[in-house]
Amino acid sequence: MRRVSPFRQFRSEMDRVLSDVWAMGSNLATRAFPALNVWETDGEMWAEAELPGVKQEDLDIDVVGNELTIRGQRTAPTDEKMTFHRQERTTGSFRRTVRLPVEVDADNVSATLRDGVLTIRLPKSERAKPRKVQVSVG
């Protein structure tokens, strides 16, 4: 039987409480909601966010130039007959904008929301795709 140090448990509880306090309403939060992962392939940029419990109709995705904006809201599972014992999941509205390093073809951006994972495919514009340069021996 492993003994857990009460100090370590206390400290990790305190870390969790304090990090919630710093993050609340802070414009200087080092992490915004939702967290984003962005990667690229030769032909496309991909953006992904974890948005569990967010409904498709509460989500807006815009692409202007090479700026991607994800906006939306998540409603709490409240009900007058419920009392919370614990509430950790964020609720309310959110917004994140990311400037992509390459030009994308805004007309052909597509997104899917599945099992709380939002995946956005942004094809690079023709100009932005890598080109192989032939080297001639002269």
Added chain:
Amino acid sequence: MNEPSNVKATTEESGLEPTRGDAAFVPSVDIVEKGNALVMFVDMPGAVPESIDVDFNQGRLSIYGKIKPRGDGAQFLLHEYGVGDFFRSFQVSEDIDAAAISARYEAGVLQVELPKAEALRPRKISVGAG
């Protein structure tokens, strides 16, 4: 708006050794009391529903969610979160009717309903006259 916790839990932080022995992410959880049941909402995006384990043993509820791998080998330009399995366990203070626990996975959220045991539900006792 505060942010979701997406922190890898070590064995010691979670206070319990998961049978798998790997570090896993700690999902954010809401726990509400609704009538005669406790309901838990667990953020678990991208899970394989058939591979989510919910165990209730002697008042301890353990949840393990296996995640479909994604983004493997990608060249990240921005990498704000990791993708991996979720684990969390709770000591439940109420007496729960274990046989009636149900769970549902929808839109990346696992909803676990724990009905309270019959014996502890408040009962109105009618008083006979005479």
